[in-house]
Amino acid sequence: MRTFDTAGIVVPVPPGWEARGVVPPAPAARLPDGSVAYPYVHLANVALPPGRAPYGGGVVEHLGPEGVLLALLEFAPGSARTALFTSHDAPRRLRPTEFSGAQLQRTLRGQLGLQRFFQLGGRALCCYVVMGGPPALRHALGDVNRVLTGLRVHEVVTSR
Amino acid sequence: MIWLVALEAAAIGVLTLVVVALAHSYAGLAARVEETASPRHPAHVDAPHAMIPPHRGDEPTTGVRDLLGATPAGERVLLSLAPTSRDTLLAFLTTSCASCRGLWDELTLAHPSVIPPEVRLVIVSKGEDRESPSQVAALADGIGDVDVVMSSEAWADFDVPGSPYFVLVGRERGDVLGQGTARTWDQVMGLIGVAAGDERVAARTRKSRRDRRQELDVDRVLLEAGVRPGDASLYPVTDDGAARA
Numbered sequence: 001m002r003t004f005d006t007a008g009i010v011v012p013v014p015p016g017w018e019a020r021g022v023v024p025p026a027p028a029a030r031l032p033d034g035s036v037a038y039p040y041v042h043l044a045n046v047a048l049p050p051g052r053a054p055y056g057g058g059v060v061e062h063l064g065p066e067g068v069l070l071a072l073l074e075f076a077p078g079s080a081r082t083a084l085f086t087s088h089d090a091p092r093r094l095r096p097t098e099f100s101g102a103q104l105q106r107t108l109r110g111q112l113g114l115q116r117f118f119q120l121g122g123r124a125l126c127c128y129v130v131m132g133g134p135p136a137l138r139h140a141l142g143d144v145n146r147v148l149t150g151l152r153v154h155e156v157v158t159s160r
Numbered sequence: 161m162i163w164l165v166a167l168e169a170a171a172i173g174v175l176t177l178v179v180v181a182l183a184h185s186y187a188g189l190a191a192r193v194e195e196t197a198s199p200r201h202p203a204h205v206d207a208p209h210a211m212i213p214p215h216r217g218d219e220p221t222t223g224v225r226d227l228l229g230a231t232p233a234g235e236r237v238l239l240s241l242a243p244t245s246r247d248t249l250l251a252f253l254t255t256s257c258a259s260c261r262g263l264w265d266e267l268t269l270a271h272p273s274v275i276p277p278e279v280r281l282v283i284v285s286k287g288e289d290r291e292s293p294s295q296v297a298a299l300a301d302g303i304g305d306v307d308v309v310m311s312s313e314a315w316a317d318f319d320v321p322g323s324p325y326f327v328l329v330g331r332e333r334g335d336v337l338g339q340g341t342a343r344t345w346d347q348v349m350g351l352i353g354v355a356a357g358d359e360r361v362a363a364r365t366r367k368s369r370r371d372r373r374q375e376l377d378v379d380r381v382l383l384e385a386g387v388r389p390g391d392a393s394l395y396p397v398t399d400d401g402a403a404r405a
Contacts, residue, residue, distance in 0.1 A: 002226060016243045018238060019238040022236075
């Protein structure tokens, strides 16, 4: 699997998957490579078009029953001290029973979602997964877990 | 004496005729050169594009199954070439080559009708080490949802000899189904059609690796010498002075 690095959020990308990473031009902090927070990363087993919304708008509408979108979104550094981000590791192994339509940012018929908040490397992050339908849950959850197992997040270097 | 003068006059007459004929010939040649050198000459626009035979059948693939780079807006991208649901047409364009400019413009005006929906078009410029993101962004502006990726790595991965250059990548194994140069999107569509046809007759028309390598070498040498697709010197000239399309 090829490794994909966006602003210190490093993930393995399964064969046939795509990845795109956005770093908005509003620096609150600076990373070792000079990029700025707060970034988000999208991975999917379908083509990722340009011009997507952070929670997958522009992609989820076209997922199909076997499609899956995994979004990793960073929040303001101060968020890591809040109760929402108390988990000190990423979700590494998701189970089918954890997904439901109620967790979708945008409810689309047949789709299932999951959202988890955590901190890693001192950075506040959200893992948001959309399954296009039950077939995706059966066939693509393994790839999702491989991505999450390989996820690494580099610490932020605060700019002076 | 009279005879001598008459002979001299006759010689002058013959010489005058020779000079006039030479001048006429030179004028014709000059006009022809000017005609064929003009970028507005229609024979250039519609001149056939150079074709390089695709890799086929059990011959080795490039092994390139994804494309890593960045968009002009700074987004990092890793696009999958295989396995995926559609064949991918990689269009290697630059901001500086004259032939590329027409392709950018034509795409702005005619997309998405230019590319069939069963093919995913990805425009690949060189990376930030060789191209200005703002210049690429200016050209990419207005072409809708077509992916524009800046990646010098992709140019190296596909051994791109110059621009414009097109590579059609198969969706299943990442095979190079066809590759070559073209000056218009119509010619690119022809390339795709040839690639599809070649796939069907691959078993009967397999070309040796040596021949393919030789043709690639010729293409590279021509590009290095400044002879680009559509160059007048690539095409024979008919008796009436027009380049054969």
